[in-house]
Amino acid sequence: MFTIIAWIIIGLIAGAIARLILPGRQGSGWLGALITGLLGAVLGGWISTLLGGEGLGDAFSWQTLIWSVIGGVIVAFIWQAITSRRGTRV
Numbered sequence: 527m528f529t530i531i532a533w534i535i536i537g538l539i540a541g542a543i544a545r546l547i548l549p550g551r552q553g554s555g556w557l558g559a560l561i562t563g564l565l566g567a568v569l570g571g572w573i574s575t576l577l578g579g580e581g582l583g584d585a586f587s588w589q590t591l592i593w594s595v596i597g598g599v600i601v602a603f604i605w606q607a608i609t610s611r612r613g614t615r616v
Contacts, residue, residue, distance in 0.1 A: 537563035544598030566598025
């Protein structure tokens with residue numbers, strides 16, 4: 527149970543940091559930041575493993591937070607590209 531709560535907290539922090547790093551307008555509030563952070567953590571762990579790292583370590587470690595933020599920025603960028611394309615139909 528503690529692990530789930532820890533990942534939710536890390537996801538929310540990582541998602542908020544990723545949204546601050548990425549310029550532009552992002553809607554959907556704290557729930558969107560949480561989803562961005564959780565998906566970013568999964569993506570960041572996968573990228574870390576591909577690069578020869580350990581993936582995501584302990585829930586409250588700097589390595590986990592950094593990879594989660596990197597993954598969150600990628601997820602937020604992809605989400606912005608999808609939603610901005612939808613609004614510019616000709």
